[in-house]
Amino acid sequence: MKKIRIGILGYGNLGRGVELSIAQNPDLELAAIFTRRDPSVLRPLTDHAKVYNVKEALNHKDEIDVMILCGGSSTDLSSQSPAFASHFNVVDSFDTHAKISQHFKSVNTSALLSKHTAAISAGWDPGLFSVNRLYAESVLPLGNSYTFWGKGVSQGHSDALRRIEGVSHAIQYTIPIESAVKEVRKGTHPQYTAREMHTRECYVSLKPGADMDKVYAEIVNMPNYFSDYDTSVHFISDEEFMKNHSAMPHGGFVQRSGTTGAKQENNHIYEFSLTLDSNPEFTSNILVCYARAVYKLFSEGLYGAKTVLEIPPAYLSLQPIEKLRAELL
Amino acid sequence: MKKIRIGILGYGNLGRGVELSIAQNPDLELAAIFTRRDPSVLRPLTDHAKVYNVKEALNHKDEIDVMILCGGSSTDLSSQSPAFASHFNVVDSFDTHAKISQHFKSVNTSALLSKHTAAISAGWDPGLFSVNRLYAESVLPLGNSYTFWGKGVSQGHSDALRRIEGVSHAIQYTIPIESAVKEVRKGTHPQYTAREMHTRECYVSLKPGADMDKVYAEIVNMPNYFSDYDTSVHFISDEEFMKNHSAMPHGGFVQRSGTTGAKQENNHIYEFSLTLDSNPEFTSNILVCYARAVYKLFSEGLYGAKTVLEIPPAYLSLQPIEKLRAELL
Numbered sequence: 001m002k003k004i005r006i007g008i009l010g011y012g013n014l015g016r017g018v019e020l021s022i023a024q025n026p027d028l029e030l031a032a033i034f035t036r037r038d039p040s041v042l043r044p045l046t047d048h049a050k051v052y053n054v055k056e057a058l059n060h061k062d063e064i065d066v067m068i069l070c071g072g073s074s075t076d077l078s079s080q081s082p083a084f085a086s087h088f089n090v091v092d093s094f095d096t097h098a099k100i101s102q103h104f105k106s107v108n109t110s111a112l113l114s115k116h117t118a119a120i121s122a123g124w125d126p127g128l129f130s131v132n133r134l135y136a137e138s139v140l141p142l143g144n145s146y147t148f149w150g151k152g153v154s155q156g157h158s159d160a161l162r163r164i165e166g167v168s169h170a171i172q173y174t175i176p177i178e179s180a181v182k183e184v185r186k187g188t189h190p191q192y193t194a195r196e197m198h199t200r201e202c203y204v205s206l207k208p209g210a211d212m213d214k215v216y217a218e219i220v221n222m223p224n225y226f227s228d229y230d231t232s233v234h235f236i237s238d239e240e241f242m243k244n245h246s247a248m249p250h251g252g253f254v255q256r257s258g259t260t261g262a263k264q265e266n267n268h269i270y271e272f273s274l275t276l277d278s279n280p281e282f283t284s285n286i287l288v289c290y291a292r293a294v295y296k297l298f299s300e301g302l303y304g305a306k307t308v309l310e311i312p313p314a315y316l317s318l319q320p321i322e323k324l325r326a327e328l329l
Numbered sequence: 330m331k332k333i334r335i336g337i338l339g340y341g342n343l344g345r346g347v348e349l350s351i352a353q354n355p356d357l358e359l360a361a362i363f364t365r366r367d368p369s370v371l372r373p374l375t376d377h378a379k380v381y382n383v384k385e386a387l388n389h390k391d392e393i394d395v396m397i398l399c400g401g402s403s404t405d406l407s408s409q410s411p412a413f414a415s416h417f418n419v420v421d422s423f424d425t426h427a428k429i430s431q432h433f434k435s436v437n438t439s440a441l442l443s444k445h446t447a448a449i450s451a452g453w454d455p456g457l458f459s460v461n462r463l464y465a466e467s468v469l470p471l472g473n474s475y476t477f478w479g480k481g482v483s484q485g486h487s488d489a490l491r492r493i494e495g496v497s498h499a500i501q502y503t504i505p506i507e508s509a510v511k512e513v514r515k516g517t518h519p520q521y522t523a524r525e526m527h528t529r530e531c532y533v534s535l536k537p538g539a540d541m542d543k544v545y546a547e548i549v550n551m552p553n554y555f556s557d558y559d560t561s562v563h564f565i566s567d568e569e570f571m572k573n574h575s576a577m578p579h580g581g582f583v584q585r586s587g588t589t590g591a592k593q594e595n596n597h598i599y600e601f602s603l604t605l606d607s608n609p610e611f612t613s614n615i616l617v618c619y620a621r622a623v624y625k626l627f628s629e630g631l632y633g634a635k636t637v638l639e640i641p642p643a644y645l646s647l648q649p650i651e652k653l654r655a656e657l658l
Contacts, residue, residue, distance in 0.1 A: 020589060024470045045591060101655045121658055128464065130658045131642050132601075135457060137657070138618045138645035139611070141353045187604075260349060260614060262374060266606035269580075272461075273602075277595035282468070285589060289467045309653050313460050314638040316467035324638055326430040328466070329450055329459045 004295045005031035005063060006288070009054065009084065010070035011042055013248070014093070017284025018068050019045055025288060027318050031063050061087055066291040066298075068092075070284075078103055085110035085118045085305070089298050091290045093123035093283055100126065100307075108305035117298040118305040122290040123283045124274060125149070129254050131308050132272035136256035140268060143258025144189045148181060148197060150174035152250025152279060160225045161202055164218050166210025169241040173201040176252070187257040187267045193228075200231045203245050205238045250279035289316040333624045334360035334392060335617070338383065338413065339399035340371055342484070342577070343422070346613025347397050348374055354617060356647050360392050390416055395620040395627075397421075399613075404492065407432060414439040414447045414634070418627050420620045422452035422612055424485040427553050429455065429636075437634035446627040447634040451619035452612045453603060454478065458583050460637050461601035465585035469597060472587025473518045477510055478527060479503035481579025482608055489554045490531060493547050495539025498570040502530040505581070516586045516596060522557075529560040532574050534567045579608035618645040 006028055008015045015033065022028045023046070032050040035042055039051040052060060057067075067088040071077050077094045084090050085107050094103050100121055111118045121127060125147070133145055154174050161170035180197050183190045202219060206212060212235060220231045236244075253273035260266045276282045290308070293315035297306065314321050319328075335351055337344045340362050351357045352375070361379040364371055368380040381389060386396075396417040398409050406423045413419050414436050423432050429450055440447045450456060454476070462474055483503050490499035509526050512519045531548060535541060541564060549560045582602035589595045605611045619637070622644035626635065643650050648657075 017589070020591060024589075097658070100658050101651070104654055126658045128468070131464070133657050134642045134646060134653060135460070138642075138647070139457070139614045141614075141647070260346070260353070260607060260610035262349060266610055268606060268611050269602075269604040271600075271602045271604075273598075273600045275598040275600075277597060278589060281589040281595055282597050285468045285470075307654055307658055309643040309658060310641050310650065312639050312641045313463045313467075317463060318467075318470070321639065322430070324463065325433055325636055328462050329426070329429050329455045329636055329638060 001027065003027055003029040004292060005029055005065045006291055007031050007057075007060070007064035007067040007088070008033045008070055009057070009067055009080070010076070011035045011037075011044075011051075012070065013280035014284055014287070015070035016045065017278070017281040018070055018287055019049070020281065021285045021288040024285070025292070025318060028288065028292065031065075032060055057084075058087055064088055066091060066294050068287050068291055070287075078106070081118065081120065082106040082110040085116055086114045087116075089117045089294050091119045091122055091287050091294055093127070093287055094121045095123060095126055097126060104305050104307065112304045115303050117294045117303055119290040119294050119311065120305055120307060122308055123286055124276075125252070127283075127286055127308050128274070129252070129272070132254045132270075133256075134309055136254065136258075136270040136272075140256055140258025140260075140270060142260075142264065143256050143268075144191075145254070145256040146184050146192075146197075147252065147254050148176040148184075149252035150176050150198065150250065152252070152276070153248050154200075157200065157202075157225055160222065161204060161219065164215055166207050166215050168205040168207045168210075168238055169245075170202065170204045171241075171245045173203075175199045175201055184255055184257070185269070185271075187269050189257060195229055198229060200226055200229045202231065202233045203241065204233060204235055205241045206235060247277070248279045249277055250282075251275040292316060292318070330356065332356055332358040333621060334358055334394045335620055336360050336386075336389070336393035336396040336417070337362045337399055338386070338396055338409070339405070340364050340366075340373075340380075341399060342609035343399035343613055343616070345374065346607070346610040347399060347616055348378070349610065350614045350617040353614070354621070354647060357617065357621065360394075361389055386413075387416055393417055395420060395623050397616050397620055399616075407435070410447065410449065411435040411439040414445055415443045416445075418446045418623050420448045420451055420616050420623055422456070422616055423450045424452060424455055425553055426455060433634050433636065441633045444632050446623045446632055448619040448623050448640065449634055449636060451637055452615055453605075454581070456612075456615055456637050457603070458581070458601070461583045461599075462585075463638055465583065465587075465599040465601075469585055469587025469589075469599060471589075471593065472585050472597075474583065474585040475513045475521075475526075476581065476583050477505040477513075478581035479505050479579065481581070481605070482577045483579070484577070484608055484612070486529065486554055489551060490533060490548060493544055495536050495544050497534040497536045497539075497567055498574075499531065499533045500570070500574045502532075503579075503581075504528045504530055513584060516598065518586065524558055527558060529555055529558045531560065531562045532570065533562060533564055534570045535564060576606075577608045578606055579611075580604040621645060621647070
């Protein structure tokens with residue numbers, strides 16, 4: 001059987017995760033890695049992997065069935081995804097919730113025009129968590145939904161810390177508040193503010209001469225990121241930072257409790273949870289599944305952008321549908 | 330907006346659950362209830378609900394957009410679903426896992442020929458659990474999956490008990506074996522047979538003159554349902570049955586733990602769980618969502634049988650896809 005040829009654009013944590021994930025999936029093969037850096041300095045994990053500068057991407061169009069965009073931030077993807085969708089089938093994990101509709105529109109326009117297929121926002125939130133919010137709200141129309149994240153590292157919040165003057169290294173852990181989690185799991189339908197569901201814990205090392213009090217104040221009062229939460233800040237050395245804060249665990253859960261019955265007397269709890277040792281590697285595994293789905297959709301002539309909400313679950317699987325119906329349903 | 334007109338075939342626990350669920354969904358309306366009993370003896374929960382004998386169903390073809398089949402799968406659905414798919418769009422919760430492929434084929438043939446759409450096996454297992462087994466195995470190709478049920482009442486198994494000659498009332502509780510659950514949650518990837526994960530506990534009252542030994546043997550040797558499990562059978566009076574066994578809780582979870590990384594050094598746990606006060610009412614809510622999905626598929630000319638694995642999540646929702654992308658993704 002001809003394998004699906006995957007291109008990787010961007011070789012950071014996500015790109016390396018995608019490379020590893022391809023090796024777990026026998027119907028896929030790594031076609032090439034594209035980087036903004038000098039290709040000769042890259043050390044791929046795969047023997048004999050082809051590495052090119054991103055400027056050469058179009059010369060290799062015919063060698064790639066699906067390009068997985070592993071750009072580090074949403075600012076990369078908002079221009080990269082529509083641009084690459086003009087020439088390739090693409091998958092991204094665009095994760096700025098407030099801008100997804102606009103991003104969808106841009107990618108969809110490019111992909112429809114060039115007759116390609118794209119999957120956007122295909123991670124775990126947005127992604128698998130979104131799928132579960134949708135199933136939960138559909139099957140329990142009367143109820144309340146909750147999403148808890150963590151304990152885990154938030155890249156966006158860690159980036160925000162690193163932009164503060166005087167900060168050397170920084171990481172932010174999002175921590176669900178145990179009493180809130182317990183209440184939600186009882187099915188009591190509580191109403192919570194952001195502050196009542198999560199705390200934010202920051203580990204920061206400072207550059208020589210930095211003003212600790214000033215950095216502290218800037219963190220806890222930062223709007224959008226920290227001011228709506230109870231935030232704790234731990235100042236540590238660079239050495240301690242490197243030793244204890246290099247792993248990237250994450251996780252969380254989506255929960256909905258809802259009622260049925262003539263008097264809404266029956267309660268039901270729907271819960272979906274993830275506990276991840278490596279956030280980027282798990283996200284990469286999801287991207288790779290959606291690359292397979294994109295290839296299937298493209299092969300059927302279903303062009304344009306899709307989200308995880310629109311893609312049938314079976315498209316993610318390596319197995320033929322007859323086998324899934326017989327063995328997994 | 331024109332509402333989707335739902336027909337209910339069979340007015341037992343599931344049928345009543347569907348009736349209640351329609352009231353939770355503003356885009357749906359109850360068109361009619363069809364029963365094998367004398368329609369005049371039925372007391373629907375909905376004011377002015379139309380009730381007909383099932384023999385009259387075809388006379389009301391044009392009043393029904395989707396017929397939800399609320400019979401038990403052991404005998405009813407295997408003939409009802411293909412027969413009704415010749416004249417109606419249908420949804421069922423056919424739950425004999427070993428016979429799903431054959432059931433799919435029968436319903437698909439009928440539905441394609443008559444240009445209708447059908448969703449089969451649309452409950453929670455098969456159903457939402459199947460969807461989660463599929464997502465989990467796709468995103469974590471290297472790992473082990475487990476499904477635990479209960480403690481709770483299995484409708485399919487209870488129904489199978491009630492069809493045995495001489496049985497008056499019957500209920501079956503599926504009970505997860507606690508030591509197995511603990512082992513799985515430790516992430517030790519144990520290998521279990523069906524018998525090592527669950528026990529099945531039956532409470533049965535007999536009709537006068539029934540042969541207890543014969544009923545017992547028929548239960549514990551029943552293929553697909555009981556023969557692969559340690560099954561206990563308690564014979565009780567009708568009075569005790571009514572007093573202690575009228576609630577129908579259920580639940581369970583699908584779990585997969587899998588690895589990523591160059592040396593498979595990172596572990597990830599995917600878990601989906603349900604805790605249900607009323608199994609039939611929750612199942613009914615799922616059937617109703619898939620009735621909406623069937624109507625959408627039919628409206629797009631997508632005929633034939635589908636399973637939950639093939640139906641895009643967004644088809645279940647009352648909300649337009651643009652709103653789902655903007656607010657829920």
